[in-house]
Amino acid sequence: MSSQTEQVWATLLQAGLTEGAAPDTGKLESPWYVKILLAFSGWLAAVFLLGFIGMGLAFVFDSSATAMIIGGLMIGGAFAILRIPKNEFFEHLALAVSLAGQALVVFAIYDGLSLDQEIAWLLVALLQLSLAVVMPNFVHRVFSSFVAAMAFTMSLTFWGGYYVVGGIGMFLAALCWLHEFRYPRQMKRIQAIGYGLVLALILLKGTALFGYQTMEWLFSGNQLGLWAGPRVGEMLTGVVAIYVVWHLLQRYGQRISERITITALLGAILLCAVSMEVQGITVGMVIMLLGFAGANRVLVGLGILSLLFYISFYYYLLNTTLLAKSQTLLIVGLVLLLLRWLMLTIIPADQEEKHV
């Protein structure tokens, strides 16, 4: 056990929340960038593995049924390998085998089943969702939940609901992060799915910023017949943002009638309202809130990066003039600073301990 963990244990002992000697915790969690390295090498190995199958076992691609069976076996094999007690080599091997197997299964779904696009994407989403739940590996789960969210988005887009996906994704991500510690046995699973959803959300919001034209381009001119526009999508994300603020207030035992609750909720509503135009602010804000609520620096960093990304790309949006954008940003800036002034006035520095 490290000296820092010993300090945490001492704090818990002092608070009467644990008892006895500190457990032997020799295992050290890898930082996020080491996990990215693992994901990258797994993906690269999977590409070469697919190349091997394509060149040496070309018959696999001749029949969808064969591709489905081989792909399924590979995923099953990866699952079996991942159940072996933690070993770096097997972890990499399983990731590569699983990713290559998934590519074969997706190929079989598209090539052999002759399904409508929306159904095919939905099947891919369900496959990835089940892998996110079942596969006993953190990186695999993040990847699968990310792909599941993207595939679900594609499916829903063909049904005309592209702009509501952001709200749905944000709600699911919020559920994961707000309840990450509630079920200790499922904690790692919930966190991995939460990361996958947040990454997908940032990417989806980014593409949504470029509007319907991008969608048409992406879908090769198909008539998408959207039944919900960008504003409905932004309103939905706003509702989720208010739910997150409300949930956090509840966590700290704040009643609805209390001054701090009313201020926080009104502030959140106002912020969501002004960011209807500068889309993405709400998403960035919620990611940061979720991150800060769990002392999760990776999430906070993702929130900051997404905010910088959305504000920078706002310049390039073509559906409104720079003058209109300037006015919107002026209002957003003033509202934010006004909210800050209100917060500092209503909750002076010496009173915050009483409130929480």
Place this chain on the structure above:
Amino acid sequence: MISPRSQFIELMEQGAIPVDKIGDALKATKVAPDGKAWRTFIDHFLLWLGGLALAFAVMFFIAYNWNVIGRFAKFGMVEGLVVLAIVAYCRFGGNSASSKVSLLVATICLGVLLAFYGQTYQTGADPWQLFFVWALLMLPWAIIGRFPAIWIVWVVLLNTSLVLYYQTFGGIFRLMSGSETGLLWLIFILNTLLLAAWEVLAATWHWLSERWALRLLATAGGVPLNWLVLQSIFADSDAGFLPGLVWVLWMAAMYVVYRRTKPDLFILAGCCLSGITVSVSFLGRYMLEDGSAGSFLFLSLVVIGLGTGAAFWLKKVHQECQS
């Protein structure tokens, strides 16, 4: 240093914290922030986002070139904002978040002012001059600001002016000219020198030692070098050994500095990623020419082997850093 969150998760995984006491334990260990921390967080969030939104509003307004308002009014507005931001900086004091935001807003407005000057008087200056003069004029503020974000803005401006200069004149000081390769060399050299200078200065001024800024600079230097090496591997003509040689030296220097002197797992992980990419590209370039299935399988195993080795080594370094 392990974050309190990671320590808490470690203990939870061991089942050391009773389920019914997890909520209280989160608060006791400050993984769930207290009221003071929340207040500071929301304060900083609103301040930074609000300040940046105002600065961007000014930038967009000037970029729109609205004719209804005259140029003197526009100059007055932007100059007024610069002065206001500096007054706010002086008023809030040197080290508060408000003063840092004020200085950054002043810096952005300064760039807007320079761009508007060029737009109004059509000085005939090249675009690189705008960014270079901007970097030059903001330098005193960066010096008194004493926070990494403003220095990163300065670095970005310097990089931008260098790229624009190169694109305008097709080279620099007649030393490097013409191709995209020359530009990649310049970006690599500039950012590596800045990284070295930053590391040296961070020993004296501790406010410079924030890891995110150093990691950003290391990435800004490493990416162009890797691109150069990949270009030399995949180029049809003989691109020479220079990129490969410099890459080997750069990797060795990174190892010495960030493994031995100032351990930094992020930069070491980046070097491992670079090592895997370059090695596999080199092998792939020559092995996949015949397109045999065996080569693909071999490369797949090489990637898995290298990835395993890198992850194993990084975990060892991580453990050493924590003990």
